[in-house]
Amino acid sequence: MKDFEFYNPVKVIFGAGKFAALGTESAKYGKKVLLVKQTGPLEKLGIYAKATSYLKSAGMEVFEMGGVTANPKVSSVREGIAICKSKKIDVVVAVGGGSGIDCAKAIGVGAMYDDDIWDFFLGKKVAEKSLPVGVVSTLAATGAEMSLHCVITNEELKQKYASHFAVNFPKFAIIDPALHLSVPRFLTAAGMCDTITHSAENYFAGDPLNPMTDRIAEGVVHTVIESEKVLDEPDNLELRSNLAWAATISINGLTDCGRGAFEYGAHIIEHNIAAHHDVTHGAGLSVVHPAWLAYICERNPTRFAHFAERVFGPKKGSKSDLALGLEGIAMLKAKYKAWGLPVTMAELGIKDESSYEAIAASILVDPDSFIKDKKIVFDVLARCK
Amino acid sequence: MKDFEFYNPVKVIFGAGKFAALGTESAKYGKKVLLVKQTGPLEKLGIYAKATSYLKSAGMEVFEMGGVTANPKVSSVREGIAICKSKKIDVVVAVGGGSGIDCAKAIGVGAMYDDDIWDFFLGKKVAEKSLPVGVVSTLAATGAEMSLHCVITNEELKQKYASHFAVNFPKFAIIDPALHLSVPRFLTAAGMCDTITHSAENYFAGDPLNPMTDRIAEGVVHTVIESEKVLDEPDNLELRSNLAWAATISINGLTDCGRGAFEYGAHIIEHNIAAHHDVTHGAGLSVVHPAWLAYICERNPTRFAHFAERVFGPKKGSKSDLALGLEGIAMLKAKYKAWGLPVTMAELGIKDESSYEAIAASILVDPDSFIKDKKIVFDVLARCK
Secondary structure, three states: OOOEEEEEEEEEEEOOOHHHHHHHHHHOOOOEEEEEEEOOOOOOOOHHHHHHHHHHHOOOEEEEEEEEOOOOEHHHHHHHHHHHHHHOOOEEEEEEOHHHHHHHHHHHHHOOOOOOOHHHHOOOOOOOOOOOEEEEEOOOOOOHHHOOOEEEEEOOOOEEEEEOOHHHOOOEEEEOHHHHOOOOHHHHHHHHHHHHHHHOOHHHOOOOOOHHHHHHHHHHHHHHHHOHHHHOOOOOHHHHHHHHHHHHHHOOOHHHOOOOOOOOHHHHHHHHHHOOOOOOHHHHHHHHHHHHHHHHHOOOHHHHHHHHHHHHOOOOOOOOHHHHHHHHHHHHHHHHHHOOOOOOHHHHOOOOOOOHHHHHHHHHHOOOOOOOOHHHHHHHHHOOO | OOOEEEEEEEEEEEOOOHHHHHHHHHHOOOOEEEEEEEOOOOOOOOHHHHHHHHHHHOOOEEEEEEEEOOOOEHHHHHHHHHHHHHHOOOEEEEEEOHHHHHHHHHHHHHOOOOOOOHHHHOOOOOOOOOOOEEEEEOOOOOOHHHOOOEEEEEOOOOEEEEEOOHHHOOOEEEEOHHHHHHOOHHHHHHHHHHHHHHHOOHHHOOOOOOHHHHHHHHHHHHHHHHOHHHHOOOOOHHHHHHHHHHHHHHOOOHHHOOOOOOOOHHHHHHHHHHOOOOOOHHHHHHHHHHHHHHHHHOOOHHHHHHHHHHHHOOOOOOOOHHHHHHHHHHHHHHHHHHOOOOOOOOOOOOOOOOOHHHHHHHHHHOOOOOOOOHHHHHHHHHOOO
């Protein structure tokens, strides 16, 4: 086990109906609140009207900012920062999935600095302060509600980069699985893939001698797979709750403890595909993740044999580690496919390879990237057929 | 899954040699530090000399308080509170196991109030503030380093009670497995039992529909059992690290999420045995825990069958849930025995039943107790033969 620090001060409030706590929780941090709103169905479902009502009932003055898209744009972040500065906002609240939450995190940081916010994603600046941010997650997927990660897309520069500052942690995260009941099948499946990926990235990087961390990561994957019936029972609150908590546990830091590495290979590649093609994050992952795993499995088959046995249960018998590992990866890919997710670039809507050079070039300069050779990117993308 | 809140702001610093960070971490909270010292081998091993040196090197003025015993006494807590008040201490530091850490937590609270500290354990007062507390754990056992629990014994009243205030969380917890290498076999085994118990108490209480929480709790038990070789290899840093992190995860709140109950039955009984007999906590548990589990297994065998299959692997086949559950409990008890722990009251040093009435009476008035019928206590104690 490698040395590590674990620190996660997010107050999680979990349960159906807990959305109603938004006002009282937010009001602890001041009077003026910026409500960050995503495009998509949440407005129509009345979620934002409810949020506003909860905030106003707690005596807050509510400012709104809409238009936050999937793969949230730095232009939205800049818009939010400008509102915070001109209106002297006390607390930023996001009600949404990872897009809205990450946008709020970046706004919270940017509001405290005169520097351009993108400098914090380029690694040029370190954030040591943020406005308080509170979140309500409406989707089990990115785990942004309890993580310090924040992923923003610079649409002009075609860069999708992450920051990982301790000040990115929300003050509170309301996880209300009743809000997840309306998530459509495809997005539910994409969230399931995202959750699995968060536990199955660092699992294969760094120090493998981490039985406690392994068990938590495997537990996430087990929980998601054992809750897959949710795709046919979208109103099943128990299954929604399982996915919601698994998504949060998967990326709140626990599954990285003791690894001594931070190598989210599938994420790095997916982020940089998304910088050039506007794809749903979890759907980009369902294509890239099995391909990335197959690539690294060939280099470290022992670890994959361990994962395959633990999670999918095939017995080693006379098989080689490589054969067993690849069998496990094939079983994972079959799950993604069965859930209705794309598993090839064509299914993702990327019909030719004309952007591959640009994707590879982006990866090589991504501040988070540990992939320093474009041949690796091409090798992985070639497996996405 | 039941509604829950999860909040744990402890900064964990994990790794061999991290003890040396004590000074810089403590100095963040002020200049005057009270170092809480346990009786036992730590002084002789030079641990406290090192702690003092680290604190002084960081420019701190160090006050010391020694004499903290296993089952730490409220008289020690009162002594520490008096020092904090008279010397205007800024931060309380414990270097030790659960005893020293819990003593420091209680001192931190008491230093902020004029009320008698025992009122906070009787449930008469609620703590909303504490001096900052920092800890270095020297033993994998109670998980006190990352928990909000604090267990103190009132030796005059023969009461061993717990408080669970959010202000009890240490500001930082240094978990340095190199310090664990010198822990003798018996205390190592007692810590292993304590760790398992923390995950296998609430597991059987409240809502069983918690797959993510189940996996974490089962993962703790797996990790401890898979690291049992440590008893023959006390210098094995990897195994010590596994136990250290499992002990911390087991009681930092994660294994309680979604249960909607807080029923630590074996703990309640053990605490009240210890209030009358000065026994090692983990050794009291190795006697009581299997007995308590057998008692509740007869009332909820389905859950025990699940646990037995997941953790110990026997297949159900044609067995009843009760038979399978009891088989799992027997396997757990056999582990405790094999590790050299007592599994009967006699082995614990309690040769007759003369104190049973007093123990039962204590349990019925323990503010944490959900056991309201002394017949239950006698039933469980009768199984400790």
